[in-house]
Structures are given as C-alpha cells and as structure tokens.
Amino acid sequence: MTSPFDLTGKVAIVTGANTGIGQAIAVALARAGADVACVGRTSAAETVAQIEALGRRAINIAADLSTIAPVNRIVDEAVDTLGGFDILVNNAGIIRRADAVDFSEADWDAVIDTNLKSVFFLCQAAGRHMIGHGGGKIINIASMLTFQGGIRVPSYTASKSGIGGLTKLLANEWARKGINVNAIAPGYIATNNTAALQADEVRNKSILDRIPAGRWGDASDLGGAVVFLASSAADYVQGHILAVDGGWLAR
Numbered sequence: 001m002t003s004p005f006d007l008t009g010k011v012a013i014v015t016g017a018n019t020g021i022g023q024a025i026a027v028a029l030a031r032a033g034a035d036v037a038c039v040g041r042t043s044a045a046e047t048v049a050q051i052e053a054l055g056r057r058a059i060n061i062a063a064d065l066s067t068i069a070p071v072n073r074i075v076d077e078a079v080d081t082l083g084g085f086d087i088l089v090n091n092a093g094i095i096r097r098a099d100a101v102d103f104s105e106a107d108w109d110a111v112i113d114t115n116l117k118s119v120f121f122l123c124q125a126a127g128r129h130m131i132g133h134g135g136g137k138i139i140n141i142a143s144m145l146t147f148q149g150g151i152r153v154p155s156y157t158a159s160k161s162g163i164g165g166l167t168k169l170l171a172n173e174w175a176r177k178g179i180n181v182n183a184i185a186p187g188y189i190a191t192n193n194t195a196a197l198q199a200d201e202v203r204n205k206s207i208l209d210r211i212p213a214g215r216w217g218d219a220s221d222l223g224g225a226v227v228f229l230a231s232s233a234a235d236y237v238q239g240h241i242l243a244v245d246g247g248w249l250a251r
C-alpha cells in the first residue's frame with residue numbers, strides 16, 4: 001500500500017531554500033519523494049546538491065522577494081523546467097529588531113514587503129496555476145508571533161499575524177478548488193534569524209526556561225510537519241496553523 005505521506009512525482013517550490021528552515025524543508029520534501037525548485041536571492045547550490053544526492057531533481061531559481069517583481073517568473077521557471085508544480089512553501093522571511101518608539105519606516109516596509117506582500121502575490125501566482133491543474137498544497141511559514149505579540153519586532157509580528165489571516169482567507173476561497181492552504185508556526189529554531197537571541201545570554205536563558213522540550217528547535221524538526229501538510233494525508237486539513245514549538249504555546 002502506498003504511504004499517504006509519499007510525495008513521489010510531486011514538485012515543490014520552496015522560497016529561501018539556501019539555508020535554515022527553508023533548506024531543511026526542501027530536503028525533507030525531497031526525502032519524501034518530491035522534486036524541488038529552490039527559490040532565493042542567495043544561490044541554493046548546496047541544497048540542490050543535497051536533493052540531487054537523494055535521487056530527486058532540483059533547480060535553483062534566483063529571485064529577490066523584497067518586491068513582487070519575480071513572482072510570475074518563479075512560477076513560469078518551475079513549470080518550464082520541472083513540468084509543473086504541486087506544492088508551494090512560502091518560507092523566505094526577514095526580521096528587524098528595535099524598540100517600537102524608535103522603529104523606522106524602512107524596517108516596517110522591508111519586513112512587510114518580504115514576509116507578507118510577496119507571500120500573498122506568490123500564493124496568487126501559484127494559485128492561478130494550481131486551479132487550472134488539479135489543485136495543490138500551499139504551506140506558509142508563520143511564527144509564534146502569529147499568536148503572540150513578541151517584543152521589539154513590530155513589523156515582524158504584524159507580518160506573521162497577517163500570515164495567519166491570509167492562510168485562512170486563502171483556504172476559504174480555494175478549498176473547493178482542490179488547494180489546501182495551511183501554515184506551520186515554528187517555535188524557537190536555531191538559525192540565522194534567531195542568532196541575536198541565541199547570543200543574548202539573558203534572552204537565551206529565558207527562552208530555554210520556557211520551552212517544555214528544554215531545547216532550541218533544529219530546522220530539521222520542521223520536516224515531518226511540512227511533509228504531512230504537502231501530502232494527501234492532509235487533504236481535509238484547511239486553514240490550519242500547525243505549531244512545531246517544543247510545547248512553547250502550551251506553557
């Protein structure tokens with residue numbers, strides 16, 4: 001019997017796949033059988049090599065997602081090179097830290113443009129393709145700050161709270177069209193994005209003290225959740241935000 005988690009024959013687009021969570025997600029999808037288009041402003045050559053070593057096809061699509069200029073080209077390149085696609089993972093994201101009283105317009109716009117505006121328009125471009133090709137799976141990367149306020153990261157909190165609402169809206173509009181739109185909310189994962197927190201002894205200790213699992217997450221901890229949401233096992237899961245957080249939200 002075929003596993004409901006098997007992604008053989010599927011093609012995924014993963015943004016920000018050169019490092020961190022995006023790289024781990026791309027490799028996990030490939031391990032489950034998918035071919036992967038790795039999208040980003042920095043070359044994902046290392047991720048492509050890891051996927052090819054698993055016997056899957058992988059391509060690098062160079063794209064800077066700080067504007068929506070590349071979104072249609074990303075879809076076209078995936079279709080032209082890999083013959084179509086079934087899965088989109090919106091992972092690329094940035095964070096800017098400053099007290100709310102000092103927060104600049106530039107830091108507001110940069111984070112909202114990359115983390116929210118480009119995500120919506122890439123969903124739109126992908127959704128248009130999926131609607132004409134039997135549906136698909138869209139997985140947005142949310143955050144604990146989809147549920148909580150955080151501190152010193154106003155544009156990041158706004159963007160990730162927006163991702164929660166957008167995920168539900170798109171699920172409402174597209175569920176009947178065969179597209180599953182869901183999100184994964186990682187807890188505290190050791191990557192470039194959280195390097196400043198890990199380096200701050202006081203913040204690092206307070207974070208660790210609060211995580212029931214007692215450790216920072218590893219990017220590979222996201223693999224099971226993304227494979228599930230990308231697979232037919234999740235065909236009736238819609239608009240869900242799946243926390244992978246070592247128990248952080250349960251505290």
Ligand code: NAP
Pocket residue numbers: 015016017018019020021022039040041042063064065066067091092093094114141142143144185186187188189190191192193194
């Ligand atoms: P990361 O190591 O900093 O990776 C971020 C990725 O996004 C990189 O591939 C980066 O490319 C890419 N990216 C940023 N701006 C881009 C742009 N303008 N165009 C194209 N790609 C761009 O951080 P991460 O922790 O893996 O973050 C991945 C996602 O998880 C983000 O959405 C983040 O908000 C989310 N997240 C992380 C945590 C955590 O604890 N780490 C928790 C919750 C949510 P470059 O290498 O070129 O910068």
